[in-house]
Amino acid sequence: MEKRQNGEKKVLVIGAGPLGSVLAARLFQGGQNVAILARGERLLQIREHGILLHDVVSGETSTDKVPAVSEFNPEDHYDLVLIVMRKNHQLALLPTLAQNRNVASFLFLGNNAAGPGDLTKILDPDRVLIGFPNAAGYREGNVIHCIAGQEQDTAAIPFGEVDGSLTARTRQVAEILASAPGFTAEIHTDMDAWLKSHAALLFPTLARAIKVCGDRLQLIQTRDGLVLYIRSLRESFAALKALGYPILPRKFRHLSWLPEPVLLLIMKKMLSHELMETALDRHADAAQSEIEHLQMEFQDLVDKSGIPTPAMDQMKQLIEQGDKLPIGSRSIPLRILF
Numbered sequence: 001m002e003k004r005q006n007g008e009k010k011v012l013v014i015g016a017g018p019l020g021s022v023l024a025a026r027l028f029q030g031g032q033n034v035a036i037l038a039r040g041e042r043l044l045q046i047r048e049h050g051i052l053l054h055d056v057v058s059g060e061t062s063t064d065k066v067p068a069v070s071e072f073n074p075e076d077h078y079d080l081v082l083i084v085m086r087k088n089h090q091l092a093l094l095p096t097l098a099q100n101r102n103v104a105s106f107l108f109l110g111n112n113a114a115g116p117g118d119l120t121k122i123l124d125p126d127r128v129l130i131g132f133p134n135a136a137g138y139r140e141g142n143v144i145h146c147i148a149g150q151e152q153d154t155a156a157i158p159f160g161e162v163d164g165s166l167t168a169r170t171r172q173v174a175e176i177l178a179s180a181p182g183f184t185a186e187i188h189t190d191m192d193a194w195l196k197s198h199a200a201l202l203f204p205t206l207a208r209a210i211k212v213c214g215d216r217l218q219l220i221q222t223r224d225g226l227v228l229y230i231r232s233l234r235e236s237f238a239a240l241k242a243l244g245y246p247i248l249p250r251k252f253r254h255l256s257w258l259p260e261p262v263l264l265l266i267m268k269k270m271l272s273h274e275l276m277e278t279a280l281d282r283h284a285d286a287a288q289s290e291i292e293h294l295q296m297e298f299q300d301l302v303d304k305s306g307i308p309t310p311a312m313d314q315m316k317q318l319i320e321q322g323d324k325l326p327i328g329s330r331s332i333p334l335r336i337l338f
Contacts (some may be wrong), residue, residue: 018137020084026180086290094122113199113297131159138282149182160191200236231311239305
């Protein structure tokens with residue numbers, strides 16, 4: 001990674017949606033030489049108004065005049081390029097990234113159930129890092145409403161090399177990420193398993209449970225929907241384990257063995273949190289194409305594992321038939337032991 005005379009790094013954030021905007025603004029606040037790539041109306045917004053963040057946790061607002069560019073060219077030089085986009089959009093961008101031979105480090109931050117193979121087919125593996133942005137938000141006009149780390153309660157950005165190695169580059173990237181106020185960086189040697197576990201929590205499971213109930217608030221009131229979510233989650237974890245992937249972070253492993261009545265209380269409390277409107281509802285509304293793409297990626301893992309998935313299959317069938325669970329339905333008997 002190139003070292004400049006004054007020690008600063010030149011960073012490009014590709015993706016001017018909510019999460020890319022948050023990271024670009026925070027890195028800018030941390031003193032990095034950062035630019036953000038945007039197109040169309042979003043490019044005009046950033047150039048005219050800067051990046052406007054409204055933190056829904058603290059209530060604070062900020063405006064940062066982050067330089068905005070409209071293109072990523074083959075001759076461009078950056079020490080680090082962050083790709084903060086939906087998975088299906090990342091894949092479409094790969095040929096453009098591959099034309100540039102001057103950038104040695106591309107960090108893909110986002111959901112990924114398939115693993116880094118799709119990325120390294122186009123880009124050299126030693127140019128690719130994978131991670132997760134660990135923030136949430138939505139855009140309303142030119143304002144980004146976000147949930148991100150706070151000074152007293154930082155959010156860790158997990159990332160790592162695709163082969164799990166620890167390198168001088170990962171330490172340098174960690175320093176850049178940690179310069180963003182409210183964020184720290186965690187170098188992982190098993191980032192692929194982390195991302196697969198995260199996908200299991202959401203896409204073949206929670207996203208479908210919400211859809212078969214109508215929305216998150218109706219899911220909270222529908223025990224059968226929560227039961228199907230819990231069981232499909234356990235099926236997803238079992239598929240990953242059968243393929244040799246650990247469930248990460250370790251704190252999620254209890255979801256495989258806690259009794260269903262206990263998990264029902266946990267899930268209802270989690271889904272009832274006031275921040276879920278920002279962290280879940282608004283994002284899901286805007287990301288249907290990515291959700292469907294990640295569901296297909298995870299289904300490939302399930303098929304390879306050979307693990308039976310009756311709860312997942314039941315939800316898929318309801319969605320395909322256009323049916324919904326009646327709100328408040330409680331017909332599925334609970335299991336005390338798993």
